[in-house]
Amino acid sequence: MIHTLHSSVITIAIRALGATLAIATTAAQAAAPTPASASTYQEECGSCHTAYPARFLKPADWTTVLGTLDRHYGADATLDATAAGEVARHLGVGSPPANVPAATALPRITRSGWFVHEHDEISAATFKSSAVRSAANCSACHTGADRGDFDEHSIRMPQGTRHE
Amino acid sequence: MFHRFAMAIALLAALPAKADTPQQLLDRYAAQARTEVAAYPGPSASAGNRFFHARHSDWSCASCHTADPSTPGKHVVTGKPIAPLAPTANAQRFRDPARVEKWFKRNCSDTLRRTCTSAEKADVLAYLLSAKGGA
Known part of the structure; x- marks a missing residue:
């Protein structure tokens, strides 16, 4: 019971933090990568595949990739809001759109x-x-x-x- | 609103610090399973062994982590090397609860097309803790 209460309060806290970060990321669109963003990118993306350099795709394509992490080339690569912000920063793009249409082709x-x-x-x-x-x-x-x-x-x- | 947020931060700060041992994580999953399953028999390394090697879809856990989780694995699609999963062979594994949850979420979704139960996580961890290290 207490655990459940903790979980829901934590969820609220994380969502609040996530929303704050999302706003901050949008404001700082295409902010320069930092050592922290490089480290997050390596950990979150580079665990399963090469940590592809940002120059390998156009910014609009990276935005599509980040907006479809729940269907990431056959895998679930969803990130929490903090990690998603760092990855977007590392790739030089702003926050991904909330809902990318299901039929959108993923860039390759x-x-x-x-x-x-x-x-x-x-x-x-x-x-x-x-x-x-x-x-x-x-x-x-x-x-x-x-x-x-x-x-x-x-x-x-x-x-x-x-x-x- | 602010009050609620401050309370959330206070509760977060009151939670136990991370950096646990794999056994502590296993105990916590088992405790959680006890609240979810009536007459939960407790973690089972042999059930974890079966779960780890069973093909749940095109994939099993072993597809990437190999049939011997104390040895290095390889991502079955991308070929990316994966460090050994068993804590007996890799002291970095199963230390950070948030990290462990993140990977269970991703990998159960890919392999089983659903989330894993606390009982399944406890079983797999029991199996991994029984796997021989440095093989």
Whole structure:
């Protein structure tokens, strides 16, 4: 009973804090990333996939991604309001819209013109190989991907795959 | 309004500090389960073992955390490396209740298409605490 009371009061407190932060984030739209926002981004997004650099998508596309975290490419990646604000800050965008229509197509880095062009010599078989699995697995070849380093000199193709 | 907010902050401050041991987290999930399930038998490592390895959808817990949770895992879709899940192999695991809840929420949603019960969380944690470390 006491626990339930705690939970509901905490929920109210968190919502109040979240609303305050959401307002603050909107006001400080496209605020510069901070060490704290970088750390939150790495933890919340970089646990499951490469912490993609902000430059990989257009700001409007990041906004769509952040507004659809409940259906994040087949996974539930919902964040609390504090983390969502930090991630938005890190990606250089404002708060995501509350309701993105369900039919909205999710942006794909791998379908961006620059990505397709940069990888046009990599075969589909290489992307599907057991060492790579997915084009989302940047660090399979880009050894500095987790540090945001995608320099050509840092590329090491896994054994059994080819850079044709 | 302000009074209500101040009370919430005061209650937050009165809560026990975080940084618990995995056993304390397990005890808390079991205590919660006792309030949710009539005649709750208590946490079971063998039930947790079955739960961990069962395919609940396309995925099981083991899909990413591997069949041996004391070894490093790999995200089944993205290939991203995952540190060992069992606290016996990774002292960072199951220390921060909010972090643990966040991952149960995300991963149960992905794997079971629902939230996990307190009893299931207690069972899985009992299983993970029984997993051999540093294998």
